[in-house]
Amino acid sequence: MDHQPPPFFKRGPAPLALLSFYVALSVALLVVDARLQTLEVLRQALSMFTHPVQHLAQMPAQFLDNAGNYFVSVSRLQDENAQLKRARLDNVATLLRTQHLEVENQRLRNLLGVKERQQASGQLAQILYSARDPYSRRIVIDKGQQDKVVSGQPVIDDAGIVGQVTRVFPFVAEVTLITDKEQAVPVQIVRTGLRSVVFGLGNGQLELRFLPANADVKDGDVLVTSGLDGIFLPGFPVARVVHIERDTSYSFARIFCMPLAGVENFSEVMILDPRPAVVLPEQLVREAAGREARSPVRSGQAKKKRLKKD
Incomplete structure (x- = not known):
């Protein structure tokens, strides 16, 4: 009987096939995690x-x-x-x-009979380290789910707004700084009361957008939170205007600002408690429900449903 010796090395799939499989699997996991947050x-x-x-x-x-x-x-x-x-x-x-x-x-x-201003309260946290991603402006603090920290809580220091909690783990939490490209804060100019939104540029600066080229904004103007987003309490310092570019060929001016808080300096911050949800009076709720019921779109949908039932 003919016996062939066993192969020296057991051959598996080709290296190129394995590489293609793992690359496809990694891309699929990244897409699924980004879309559905499954991981x-x-x-x-x-x-x-x-x-x-x-x-x-x-x-x-x-x-x-x-x-x-x-x-x-x-x-x-x-x-x-x-x-x-x-x-x-x-x-x-x-x-x-x-x-x-x-x-x-x-x-x-x-x-x-004016409603009393909401009081700011929170807990002190220490910055452990910066996030490893070089394209983002994030820090990690020593408070997490065990300390009742939730996503969306504002973070401040003794000079102004630092950022916002965006991801919470059992023992630590990740804070996105206001200088990050994905961060936006509704603000108000103290001198004029003009409202707008300030966006992070990712390089330590901020940009005040959606203001016309002839807007009354000057170098040195201080920006504070307007409180219109329901997250930040009104009146917290955010940034100071440092440079303005006005071009008549564009509808909006480019207004660059520097944050007032030590977003890259200090090691202790305060996590403010979430703002309570605004409860609408019962009369306003009934009026809104009545307007929705009287809208032509709703009435047309109701007629279609009745016809289908008949």
């Missing part, structure tokens, strides 16, 4: 296992950082304490007048 649960599950590893990898650098800061912190804190004491004494008169004005403002609001 979000898997991503969160993996983050639970990778979070301790990332924490351990960062421990040596944090230890060296803390050791270096310890030796210079005492004298710096003493200087800051002395400066704060002097500033408190210098500003005590202004503070007392401000408290008086707040009480008077509240009394006038009660007399006029």
Whole structure:
């Protein structure tokens, strides 16, 4: 009987076929995840296992950082304490007048029946690291689902708006900075009250768009949140106008701004609580329902449904 020796190496599919298969599978997974967000649960599950590893990898650098800061912190804190004491004494008169004005403002609001402004509250978070994507402006903070952080919450520092929470994991969350290309914030110019939308450019700057070329905007104008998006409370500083390009051949002016907050500098931020949903009065809801019922499109659809039933 003829026995052939076994092959030395077991041959499988061709390398080119394997490469084509894995490339097609990767592209399909990317498209499905971008469209349907089907891998979000898997991503969160993996983050639970990778979070301790990332924490351990960062421990040596944090230890060296803390050791270096310890030796210079005492004298710096003493200087800051002395400066704060002097500033408190210098500003005590202004503070007392401000408290008086707040009480008077509240009394006038009660007399006029004006709704009280929403109070800002939140929790402090520390920036762990920046996102690895070089084409985006995102940071990762040490608060997540365990701390009741949800997507959409505004993030601020002591100077103004930093960004917005866009992705939440069990122990950490990802914040998209206002300088990212996909971020937009409704704003209002303090000097004129003009409303518009500011967009990130991805290079550390912002652009104020949808304003005509003859709009009353000047270098140095301060932009604050208008609050029209239902996410950011009104009145938070956002940016300052630094350069304006007016061209009569275009309908809109190009207005460049610099963020007021330290979006690339500091290590602590505050996550503001979500704004409560606006509850419409029952009368407005009934009027809206009546207008919808009286609309010609709705009435035509109702007639078609009745004819089909008959």
